Amino acid sequence: MAATNGESKSFHTEALIIGGGMGGVYGLHRLRQEGYQVKVVEAGSYFGGVWHWNRYPGARVDSECPLYQLNIPEVWKGWTWSERFPGHEELRKYYKYCDEVLDLSKDTIFNTIIEGVEWKDGQWKCNVRNGGVITCKYLMLCTGSSYKKHFPDFPNLDKFKGQLVHSATYPDGGIDVKGKKVAVVGNGATGVQVVQELGKQDCNLTVFIRTPNTAFPMVQRKMTAEEQDCLKQFYKLILEGGRHTRSGFPNNVWKEGWYDLTPEQRLQRMDEGWKLGGFSFFLSTPREFLVDKEVNAAFYDFWKEKVRARVSDPEKREIIAPYKQEHYFGTKRPSLEQDYYEVLDRPNVKLVNLKKTPIEGFTETGIKTDVLHEFDVVILCTGYDSMTGSLMDLYIKDKDGKLLQEKWQKGVETHLGLMIHKMPNMFMVYSPQAPTGESNRSPSFVITPANSPKALSNGPPVVESQIEWIIKAMSKMRKEGIEELDAEDESAKKWRQAIQDLNNKTLYPLENSWYMGANIPGKVREQLNYIGGVDMYNKEIHEALDDWAGFQLTKGQAVSVK
Missing domain, CATH: 3.50.50.60 (FAD/NAD(P)-binding domain)
Known part of the structure; x- marks a missing residue:
C-alpha cells in the first residue's frame, strides 16, 4: 500500500493517521500492535515531521537525549545518539532507523496532502489534493504544532x-x-x-x-556508545518516568520555594541549573517565576548578568540583554x-x-x-501558525457541515485536548489545549511553589500518553459496542475555561507570544496549552476515560451522556 508520489489514491481503512512525524510513527506502531488496520498519509517524502522539513543551518532539537526519543524498545536497544542535542541530519537518520526496525513504510503513503475532511455516513471522508478519497472509522490527526x-x-x-x-x-x-x-x-x-x-x-x-x-546555555557534548549502552538498562524507567513529571523531563525537583531559601541559596540553585545546561535553569530551580513578578525579575537579573558578561560591544549588549527588563522572563519561549x-x-x-x-x-x-x-x-x-494552523489547513467539517475555522472563530474548544465536539471518532495528538508546548489544571488549581505552571514540556511523553489514551478509548469502544465517541459541547467549554482561568493566574497574559496565539494577526489571543503539567494531564484524561466523563456515546443512537 506504500506510495511515494501524489498519484490518485482511494481506499478504506479502519484507522487513518494524518502526519508521519513522531506521533504518526508511534501511532502506526501501537495501533498495529493492537490489531487495527491502519494507514498513514504524510505530506512529505518521508517520516520525520518537523525534522523532515527543517534543514536550516544549525537546526537541532532542544530536548536532550536520551529523553528525546520514543519509548519503543525494539528501536532504542539498537540506536545510539552521537550528542546530547542531536542535529536535524541525525534526527532524520533516527526516523529512518525506526522505519527499518518497525517496517513502517509499507503502511504509509508519502507526498500526500489531505485537503477536505468531513464526517459522512458514519465514517470520515478525507479528500486527497491530487485526487482520491480515503475513508476511515477512526481518524488520528498527528499534524504537529509547527507545520504551517x-x-x-x-x-x-x-x-x-x-x-x-x-x-x-x-x-x-x-x-x-x-x-x-x-x-x-x-x-x-x-x-x-x-x-x-x-x-x-x-x-x-x-x-x-x-x-x-532569553536563551540558556545548551552545554552540548558528545555521547559515547559505551555510556549509552550502560544506561540502557534504565531506559524503560527513564522514558516512562517522563510521563509522571510535570515537564516530561525527569529532572530533580526541589520542594523548597523561592521564599523558603536564603539569597545565597537562591543564587546557588540558579547557578547549578545554569551550569547543567538545557532547560535545567527552568526545571530544577524555584518555580514561582511564572506567577510572581518579583521572582521573575530576579531570574531576569541573573540571566542578564550572565549574558552581558559575554558581549563586549555596549550597543549590542543593550539590544541583546537590556539592563532594564523589557518582558517577563519565561513568558516567551526561551531557546x-x-x-x-x-x-x-x-x-x-x-x-x-x-x-x-x-x-x-x-x-x-x-x-x-x-x-x-x-x-x-x-x-x-x-x-509558524502554531498549534492550530496545521489543523485548519485540513478544512475539517463537523457533523453539521461546519468548518473547524468557524467552530474556533472565538477560540479553541476541545475536550481534554483530544477531541472536538461533533467530530466523532477523531482524535488529536500533540494538540492545542494539551501540554504540547507547556502544560493546566482545573479552575480550582491552587498555585504553590511545588506545582507552579510549567513553561516547557518534552514532546515524546506527551505524544505517547495521548496515543495510549486513544488506543484505550478505541478498545473500550469495541468492547462496549460503541460506534461513535464524541466530545460534549459543555465539557469542551469547561476545559477551555479551566485553561484560561489558570493562565490568568500567571504572567503569560501580560506578554505576546505564540503560547498565546499572539504571533498571528487576527488570531484569538488565548492560552493554547495545558499548563498544569504532563503528570496532571495524564491523570485527568485517564480519569475521564474510566467513566466516559465529558463524552457522548452512540450505539446506533445516543445511549448515555456523562
Whole structure:
C-alpha cells in the first residue's frame, strides 16, 4: 500500500493517521500492535515531521537525549545518539532507523496532502489534493504544532529580488553566503540557531531583533556508545518516568520555594541549573517565576548578568540583554544556545533594534527601516501558525457541515485536548489545549511553589500518553459496542475555561507570544496549552476515560451522556 508520489489514491481503512512525524510513527506502531488496520498519509517524502522539513543551518532539537526519543524498545536497544542535542541530519537518520526496525513504510503513503475532511455516513471522508478519497472509522490527526509557516505581512515583500527563504523551506544543499549581505528576521529558537552558524561564515550578517531571546546555555557534548549502552538498562524507567513529571523531563525537583531559601541559596540553585545546561535553569530551580513578578525579575537579573558578561560591544549588549527588563522572563519561549551571544558580538554581525526602528517594508534590494538595508539573501525565521494552523489547513467539517475555522472563530474548544465536539471518532495528538508546548489544571488549581505552571514540556511523553489514551478509548469502544465517541459541547467549554482561568493566574497574559496565539494577526489571543503539567494531564484524561466523563456515546443512537 506504500506510495511515494501524489498519484490518485482511494481506499478504506479502519484507522487513518494524518502526519508521519513522531506521533504518526508511534501511532502506526501501537495501533498495529493492537490489531487495527491502519494507514498513514504524510505530506512529505518521508517520516520525520518537523525534522523532515527543517534543514536550516544549525537546526537541532532542544530536548536532550536520551529523553528525546520514543519509548519503543525494539528501536532504542539498537540506536545510539552521537550528542546530547542531536542535529536535524541525525534526527532524520533516527526516523529512518525506526522505519527499518518497525517496517513502517509499507503502511504509509508519502507526498500526500489531505485537503477536505468531513464526517459522512458514519465514517470520515478525507479528500486527497491530487485526487482520491480515503475513508476511515477512526481518524488520528498527528499534524504537529509547527507545520504551517508564518509569513509576516511586510509591505512589498514580493518586490524583493534577492533570495528570500523561510527557514522551514531552507534548501537542502544550503545557501552560499560567502561574501554576501545576509539578513535574518526573527529571533526565536530558529533565529538563534541560524545566526549561530551563519555569523561564523564569510558574510555580512544583519540580525533584526524586536524582542531579546532569553536563551540558556545548551552545554552540548558528545555521547559515547559505551555510556549509552550502560544506561540502557534504565531506559524503560527513564522514558516512562517522563510521563509522571510535570515537564516530561525527569529532572530533580526541589520542594523548597523561592521564599523558603536564603539569597545565597537562591543564587546557588540558579547557578547549578545554569551550569547543567538545557532547560535545567527552568526545571530544577524555584518555580514561582511564572506567577510572581518579583521572582521573575530576579531570574531576569541573573540571566542578564550572565549574558552581558559575554558581549563586549555596549550597543549590542543593550539590544541583546537590556539592563532594564523589557518582558517577563519565561513568558516567551526561551531557546538554547551554544555561542549565540559571542557570534552576535562579532564585527561582521550587525544588529537592528526593531523597537526603535521597525520594518517599514521591503524594496527590490532590501529592507527599509529608518534607512534602507540592502541584502543579497533574506532568511525569515518568523515561525509558524502554531498549534492550530496545521489543523485548519485540513478544512475539517463537523457533523453539521461546519468548518473547524468557524467552530474556533472565538477560540479553541476541545475536550481534554483530544477531541472536538461533533467530530466523532477523531482524535488529536500533540494538540492545542494539551501540554504540547507547556502544560493546566482545573479552575480550582491552587498555585504553590511545588506545582507552579510549567513553561516547557518534552514532546515524546506527551505524544505517547495521548496515543495510549486513544488506543484505550478505541478498545473500550469495541468492547462496549460503541460506534461513535464524541466530545460534549459543555465539557469542551469547561476545559477551555479551566485553561484560561489558570493562565490568568500567571504572567503569560501580560506578554505576546505564540503560547498565546499572539504571533498571528487576527488570531484569538488565548492560552493554547495545558499548563498544569504532563503528570496532571495524564491523570485527568485517564480519569475521564474510566467513566466516559465529558463524552457522548452512540450505539446506533445516543445511549448515555456523562
